[in-house]
Amino acid sequence: MKNLKLGIFGFGCVGQGLYHVLQQSNAINSEIVKICIKDLNKPRPLDKSYFTNQKDDLLQNDDIDVIVELIDDAEAAFSIVSTAMNNGKSVVSANKKMIAEHMEELLALQEKNKVSFLYEASCCASIPIIRNLEEYYDNDLLTSLEGIFNGSTNFILTKLLTGGQTFDEVLKEAQNLGFAESDPTLDVEGIDPKYKLCILLFHAFGLIAKPDDIFNYGISKINTFDINYAQRHNYSIKLISKCRIVDEKIEAYCLPTFLPNDAVLSQTNNEYNAVILETAFAESQLLYGKGAGDKPTGSAVLSDISALNHDYKYEYKKNARNHGKLALCEDFKLRLYVRYNDSTPPLEDFESIEEKYASKQGNFLVGTIQLKHLKHSNWINEASISLIVLNN
Amino acid sequence: MKNLKLGIFGFGCVGQGLYHVLQQSNAINSEIVKICIKDLNKPRPLDKSYFTNQKDDLLQNDDIDVIVELIDDAEAAFSIVSTAMNNGKSVVSANKKMIAEHMEELLALQEKNKVSFLYEASCCASIPIIRNLEEYYDNDLLTSLEGIFNGSTNFILTKLLTGGQTFDEVLKEAQNLGFAESDPTLDVEGIDPKYKLCILLFHAFGLIAKPDDIFNYGISKINTFDINYAQRHNYSIKLISKCRIVDEKIEAYCLPTFLPNDAVLSQTNNEYNAVILETAFAESQLLYGKGAGDKPTGSAVLSDISALNHDYKYEYKKNARNHGKLALCEDFKLRLYVRYNDSTPPLEDFESIEEKYASKQGNFLVGTIQLKHLKHSNWINEASISLIVLNN
Incomplete structure (x- = not known):
């Protein structure tokens, strides 16, 4: 097993949690060499020598094997990730927007530089959905994938359907609890789950779809009238992202949906996420876990680092097999x-x-x-x- | 990708389902060469030339790369699996009893012969729990694993708690639906889930435990009095298999358990199985799917065959790391x-x-x-x- 040297971009809660767990765990044989942050003057829980505001201190550093990218800005992240791969470094990222928008380029970078690029944390935080699609559902028996991919809107919808609070009150509560992204629009308009759907579409069916190609509709206009309708019919309302193969074509969308109260996804509440996979043979299967928050996200980052210790790479078998054969309809x-x-x-x-x-x-x-x-x-x-x- | 040639032992519903899916799927590049069965005179849905009642027609056949073992008898299965591995063939099996009782020997056989031995179908049928333990929860952050590992007892308990039927009536119904094993004792006395717990203990924590080392208690004595108690307290009754690390020691058992009606495992009903994993960082995660029946079992066998196409082996990383360090208490x-x-x-x-x-x-x-x-x-x-x- 390797002793991986890590360079981390961003040291918010996820990065800090990662640091603490790496210190506690013996199994993940990795150490943090350098951390790139914006503000060098902010007090940090680590010795000053770890920090820099110069990205080349990480990207051009031969002591660093793996770049862990944990920043918000998708375009800045893409620049960091590209440079890292071109410099022969493997990369772990949680940036769904960046990955969804640049999938084709990111594939080419991996291939050209023979490096690994892992991003389990980008989809449904703690749920190992990408790894399962890559490794277990890697044959052509998968027919449908749907679920709740956004913890903050699910928290809001859960509260709206049970309490007597307004949308704005509930949104504020979600933000206070750290479940909402820096820009709530991405969550409440269904854009964040659409990024995740793009990524999962690729790993489920080998289809590269641009976020703009997929129809999404948010939850921000849901009002008391809609909630009364749901309650009268024993429905929940969930923001459902869905893709499935029908007649060699792929149907995909991200839309608020009424579900019977006894449906499995109706019982996925608050910040939890869930993914239901339908296969020809196993019928429906569910993966369920926390979909938002620092620790669940950190756990996925950690598992990716652990996988790099064993030289793991996504093989993108579905892409190789379905390339150009399946299209969105x-x-x-x-x-x-x-x-x-x-x-x-x-x-x-x-x-x-x-x-x-x-x-x-x-x-x-x-x-x-x-x-x-x-x-x-x-x-x-x-x-x-x-x-x-x-x-x- | 390889074109694997399969030899199959047993041609019940799982074997037949496997045959049909292999014919339909393009992704799993494998073909059945020979099938060993007991009764050559029984009518079969395939050409006679496929069948033999001589095990050496498969085990000594150089055209066969992979043996798929789908018979009931654990000792006969162990003999088949050992010979196959000694003859350089990889093996897929669903035989939990055989695997739980012979884990150490099966490990040695894999190592000595440099072959792969996969058995996802042995635990919780369609739920890819072994693969997830091996590949995703492969670091030391997992602290607890528990769940419902037996579809037939879960079916019985679900019916007992809702209907007004007796234990024997419900058991008969489970058997008619094909959810119970050939000997119901293994299910209702909690022995079958204990075999699975042994296998999962090994993949979760690297501990080889003999079935006899783990305490189990069945559900066959549960009566109306117990059911009334559960209903009065808003409890379900579930046969829970559980293992967790406490102070570097492992607590494990398989026991009927009262759970609040709103617990996730209370909502796992009928032939469904569920596994809850607790990790230091991701908190609790759930995998859920059908745990009994031919198709769910067949799907796991199929995924193992698919993995062999890509030369997949269990690496038993936890065993290498924890060897001798953790013991049952x-x-x-x-x-x-x-x-x-x-x-x-x-x-x-x-x-x-x-x-x-x-x-x-x-x-x-x-x-x-x-x-x-x-x-x-x-x-x-x-x-x-x-x-x-x-x-x-």
Whole structure:
């Protein structure tokens, strides 16, 4: 087993937790050599000699084998990660945005430099979903993957459905508890889980999809009327990210969804995440664990470092096998609940309307619509309209 | 990728399902060469030329790379598996009894012959728990593993707690549905899950434990009185297998347990299995899936064959690291509900008694007892006594 020398970018809670665990554990034979941070004057729990604000002190340092990238800014992270790989260093990252947006370049960098790039922490924090897709669900029997990929919105939805708090109150609570990202928009508009869906699409089916190719809709417009609807029908509301193969094409989206209260994903509450995998033979399987927070994220980073001790690399077998064979499709139907206040959505966009309800408190319809019509329509962006999938 | 040639022992439902999936899937580049069965005259869904009743037609066949062992008899299976490995063949097996009882010899055979021996299907069928312990939880941060490892008893307990059926009625139903093993004793007395616990103990902590070293207690004596107690307290009853590290020693057992109805494992019903892993950093994580049935078992066998295509071997890193350092201990306390009809259990065996209840319908006590006293006592075997763990 190797004695890996680590260079870490960013020393927030995840980085600090990582430091403490590396000190406690005998099994992960690695030591931190240098830590690059922005502010050298901030008090730190470690000796000053560990810190630098010069990235080349890590990237050009021959003593460092592995770069652990734990910063927020996706473009700065991509620059760090590219340089590290070009300098022959393996990399561990938790930056879902960077990975989702640069997957193709990151693949090329790994191949060209014969280095390993691991990012388990980028998806569902503590749940080892990427490793399981790579290593265990590596044949073509997987047909569907769906789940709750965002701890902060799941916390908000759990509170909204149980308490009597407003969206803004609950969002603030999530931020105070450290479950929300620095920009809450990424969470509440369903963009963060979409990044994760892109990454998992690649490991599940070998498909490189750009975040812009996948339809997402957030939870920020969900109001008391919607919550009453859910409660009356014994539903939860969950922000579901989903992809599945249908007729050699891939359907994928990230949308708020009503689920029966006794569904497994309805019982995934607060900051927990869950992933359900459907395979031809094993039927449905669930992986469940904490999806937000420093420790769960740190645990995934740690497992990646541990894997590098054993020269582990993602083999991207599905990419090799499915390359170009599977594509995203927009020709599939969604059964939707659409809540509106003033202007009725254009009914001609729908294939069928099952229900229409109007009252002083609000109006809704339940209908079936093609994803392609939904995705390219403008009415869905109106402030008074909220979309929630029903039984899909 | 290789084109593996398979020789299969046993052609029950798992073997047949495996055959069909291998035909459908392009990803698993393997073909069945020969199948060894007992009864050549039984009608089969495949051409006669595939079948033999001579084991050497497979074991001495140079065209066969991998032996897939799917028979019931543990000793016959061990003989097949040993010969196969000694002949340079890799082996896939689902035989928990054989593996739990012969772990040390099976390790030596792998090492001596430089072959791979995979057995994901032996534990919790479709749940990839061995692979996750080997590959992801391979550092020393895992502190506890517990769960429901037996689908047939879980089916029985689920029905007992909800319906108004007797134990025998429910057992019959489980057998009709194919969830019970050929000898129900192994399931209902908690022996089958104990075999699995032995295997998982090894992959979780590197400890080789013999099945006889681990205390187990079955569910066959659970009666209406116990079920009423559970219902009155909003408990489920689950047959829990558990192991954890406490002060460098390992506590392990397999015992019926009362769990609050809202506990994750209480929501694991019918033939489903679940495993909860506790780690220093990620806190608790859950893997959940079907733990009995032909397809879930077949899916695990298939994933092992798929892994052999990529030359996968278990590395037994924990064994290398912990060898001899961790031992089972019997010096730990259990909080128990003991139900008895006539003779009171010897109260001096208990460290403390919290409750005692007597009525015409039955009597129980709640007390704390050391595992070593429990394990070596005779009163626990009386027909009128039932033990269920409380809050442990």
